[in-house]
Amino acid sequence: MMSNAILSIQDLQVNYGGIEAVKGISFDVPEGEIVTLIGANGAGKSSTLRTIAGLVKPKSGTITYMGEDITGKDPTAIVTKGITLVPEGRRIFPDLTVKENLKLGAYTRKDDLSDDINWVFDLFPRLKEREWQAGGTLSGGEQQMLAVGRALMSRPKIMMMDEPSLGLAPLVVRGIFDIIKEVNKQGVTVLLIEQNANMALKTAHKGYVLETGRITMSGSGAKLLADESVKAAYLGT
């Protein structure tokens, strides 16, 4: 196993709604990289992220973060330690203003937030324009920006993203992936799951293929993109 892994998953098993969603997977997330898990619907991608975030308790296995066992810790502890999840469907708070959404992202922090809010506004000038608007009035792409900005407010070391491109127009999707690269350049490790395998593998340093709860293949993004079986199953070429 790689020694520079900031997050390391060992033999993770998760039962979810009576179904064995994740059947013993192991993978590493190297610090500073973009890592993607690709796979079809129901392959266990979301369950994996939800378990790391602390929303679901695993049946067995360990999650190690910066050398510390964080398996089964509650979501508050996980986010405080520096792991954040941008959930599927964005899940911004529609009644709260853009600024309040951002402030909630930093809920566990007690220090001054103005620098971070300015940082997010620099990344997403559109959010600055809409600072006082209710989150629910934003477009899909803007809501995704808000969801990412909100996640960044916790000053994460790892940002996990669950299907960030879902339901967005192709042009907007490209924008989202540019954002992911930009966030990564600023030093945040990214763990991304996507059905849009093409975009995900092009963006990621490293990829894992998840099939019905197991990891069946891994390698650099470029290697997986070129792989015939990945092409056939996920890239539609």
Add this chain to the structure above:
Amino acid sequence: MEFFISQILSGISVGGQYALIAIGYTMVYGILRLINFAHGDVFMVAGLMMIYLSASMPLYISVPVVLILTVLLGFLIERAAYKPLRSAPRMSVMISAIGVSYLLQNVALYVTGGQPTTYPAIPFISKPVNIFGVPTQWVTIITPVMVIILVVLLTMLINHTKVGMAMRAVAKDFEASQLMGIKINSIISITFIIGSFLAAVGSILYFTKYPTVVPTSGAMPGLKAFVAAVFGGIGSIPGAVIGAFIIGVCETIIKGTAFTVFSDAFTFALLIVILVVKPTGLFGERATDKV
């Protein structure tokens, strides 16, 4: 004219008392989507505790103690009867709420032996006063003033503090709130604490005017407050307050006519009319008011 003023005054006062209970219903509904059937009984228990405590200690101690114990009761009910059912179907939690309601009534019956107990006269607020030549008690004036102060404070808490922001977030989305690091159980507890505190204040004002407490004393005001919350659009705090004042005034006006025996039925008829015209209640559609 004097009669009319006195009816309006007493209607506003009753409405204010309903409002203090209704806020508890509407806030709990806003956050848990639960009709907390035990809320009216918490109100009754606050009344009983006041009777027993004021018998053995001076009012400046017994009033704060009653407020604290009522808050504690609300907190414990949530922890014991609702929290274990957090992921259960909503119907199960509702049954649990009905169970708590009867438990409180039965305990009250056991403790009082079924005898109506007389509420202590609280000096100052039960003192008589003349307004526009109409004799009434200070409590009639104090109630609406108190309601307005408490509602303004509560609105400030919800709109301008970190806890309030978390309450609005939890009311919308448990899971996303957890991802922010919000401990949803703490936020839910705070909601019950606020609701119970307001019910305790309401009980002091209410029982000063209707000075006997029986185990079912909470049922009718509780039901009226619930109707007020639905009337105003359940989940909305301003809705609950305005609904309560409207119901209080209408009810008192009916009570001043020959149809006084129909006053309770009238309250529900009013609710039905509103729900037919506006199914979400007066303020139910404005999602921003949901808490």
